[in-house]
Amino acid sequence: DDPRPKYYVLEMFPYPSGRIHMGHVRNYTMGDVVARFKRAMGHAVLHPMGWDAFGLPAENAAVDRKVHPRTWTYENIASMKKQLQSMGLSLDWAREIATCDPAYYKHQQKMFLDFLKAGLVERKQSKVNWDPVDHTVLANEQVIDGRGWRSGAEVEQRELTQWFFKISDYSEELLTALDTLDRWPDKVRLMQKNWIGRSEGLLVRFMLDPATTPNSETELEIFTTRPDTLFGAKFMAVAPDHPLAQAAAAKNPKLAAFIDEAKKIGTAQEAIDTAEKMGFDTGIKAVHPFDPNWKLPVYVANFILMEYGTGAIFGCPAHDQRDLDFVNKYGLGNTPVVCPPTQDPATFVITNVAYDGDGRMINSRFLDGMTIDEAKEEVAKRLERETRGNRPVAQRQVNYRLRDWGISRQRYWGCPIPVIHCEHCGTVPVPAKDLPVTLPDDVTFDRPGNPLDHHPTWKNVTCPHCSGPARRETDTMDTFVDSSWYFIRFTDPWNETAPTTPAVANRWMPVDQYIGGIEHAILHLLYSRFFTRAMHKTGHIDIDEPFAGLFTQGMVVHETYRTKSGEWVVPADVTIEGMGDARTARLTATGEPIEIGAIEKMSKSKKNTVDPDDIIAAYGADTARWFMLSDSPPDRDVIWTEEGVQGAWRFVQRLWRLAGEIAGVSGPVTRPTTFGPEALKVRKAAHRALANVSDDIGRLRFNRCVAHIYEFANALSDAIGEIETAPTPDMAWSLREAGDILVRLFHPMMPHLAEECWAALGHQTLVATEAWPQVEADLLVENTITLPVQINGRKRADVTVPRDAGKSEVEAAVLALDAVQKALEGKSPKKVIVVPQRIVNVVA
């Protein structure tokens, strides 16, 4: 009932091996991809994250971490501009297609200021991974073994003032709304759920013995999801960068040294995996909340994260593996407080494996005998009631793993953050009339760091409030910001005065079907979900969820080849001999033997790419499209093989011949009133295929569409082959109907071939403008049905009955069968199960 046409947003990200927008790509640049889209569709969208794929020679080297990125960032921009020009594309055109042009950024900056006003943006200190060579912040995935992925230098930990979007304010909302996204893959929803990482627990304020603390601190607040195990506590632990640890370290050089050591290991993932649990006893004593005489030692421990909870815990070794490892190392012992149902509380002990399963409380005073849930509730209730200094001792809290989205980047290439720092007025938004803040053209990349920061004049401005000297913010926005709302902007890209035209955006959004790679399961898709909510809050749109349907496509993958000396070789330069295990490869030009390596996602660095121009020259674009859709479901990877492409190519030829044969059939123009059995067979095959393909296209099951089209083409060939002289008029009409249907069925997958065939069949129109054919439902129903007959669950015979035969009729026909008679040996069956239209099972 919804009159809106469906539209699709295809990513134009540089993940060119993605199956639906085919891509990569030897000597093939993002610019080419965009130009092709532009030619094919009249418009295209280039996402800024695509810029770095803009075909520059240094890129591969940079990926291999051999060349410093500064050397190519600069070339990148120049090269991009040059390429646009060489393609005959004006900068106006670039503006039309790019989300990173000033017009787009004007609106993004306006929205940033709206978000700021609405409290969705925060500027705060945060700990970052700092690349000392490039002078930039590294994301976690850019840190490898404690080194920057491009510089290879040791990563530094730094405190930096950064801009954040307060996505964590939406943790609960983003989590619960996942349930409404019923056209998203479960996998993606689960990944987001885990990423948000909700856990319910209790904040508990432990008293400290002031005599033992460095500055007479009296209290340590911890977060726990297991308050039930409070009577199993053996120690307290705080993160190395916890204030208490820092304070203690100031008075204890040994502790300071320990903290330094722990921080070094901090960043490297592999080190974390293997790092031993280490702790340092501060000498501080904490008091158990239920027993003033029970003192617990406070450790600084390397496995406590400052970022999660309060950066402090109480350790219950019997029921937490990390805590158990810790006490076993430092000889603190353990007391089990939850007894599994199968164990005797009197004898239950923990040695090396913590127990985190269900059970009843033991060794826990007033909690004894309760279930875990009852005990959690009881502890929470008691501690909530108790107060100290006007505040309750404990407080229930929901904690999330999701942290705020840091959008600050020290890069030239990005949307400037539109604020001004004034000594007198503080942080001042750039007035609307001054938007957009544009990037200077004359930047230099002659030294590490942010070129905007180095620019002699750009950052010097006057304060909009007091007109005194002030400084522009030189951080730029993460390009994920750009990609978080472009699909909304596209609903009205001509609006010069506002980011969206709400009425239009509300009509079009949400996107009906979003298609992209699984690599965006978390970041891009979560950011977009947040951003849409933020736009809702600031009045730019009235919806919360941007993508109603999501489909994650697979990749095109290919064998890899390398020489004995380890250099990667392009498939086009390799000749394959033999088959199966005996396959060998050699370099076509020199005969040098080549090692055949793993099948991997097409990438420039491993050179296992095929050039679309080569394929198109040899087989045509339709063949390539057909092959990519035919072999496996689109959410899985497809292995690009020469044999597979040739198979597709043969079918293309066959369809063309078939169209020619049908075009040669002359027959009546008007529909005959009756059809003979042969003609009816053709029509049934056509409408069966039509029904199947229609259904499978709607469900994106393209490989099954392909199979149905093969089946239909086979049936059609057979029917034509059986005609001895000339077809009867009813047959001729049916063949032509079938031909028309066939062409329209494969048109979405092979548009060029379809248009050729359509013309060959004598049509004056374009298939592209034709309506999808209508199924004649009558043709899908057979008058008689052949049912398989099972005896004791094994197929023994078939029975053919009228379509509308009743159960008793079918049963009688089955019992009359020879095979059934023989199996029953004169006895009557115990049971006969008739599943209408499906199967019959006789239980002897």
Next chain:
RNA sequence: GCGGACGUGGCGGAAUGGUAGACGCAACGGACUUAAAAUCCGUUGGGAGUAAUCCCGUCCGGGUUCGAGUCCCGGCGUCCGCACCA
């Protein structure tokens, strides 16, 4: 460590609890051809049998069911995500 997905011929893969292997690739045999390519016809999960037909078969072991690739329990293996998250 936690979470998830998957496991079917030589290969990619079909199969709302109802004839396992659709469709394609590869292979083999045949027709056409001087020959090759292309095309067309046929065979192709394993085993027994002249044949009709029968037996075995969806990673392994159990279970539920008239009937299990599909559902349940327990293993093994592969892949993916998260990861010292209290």
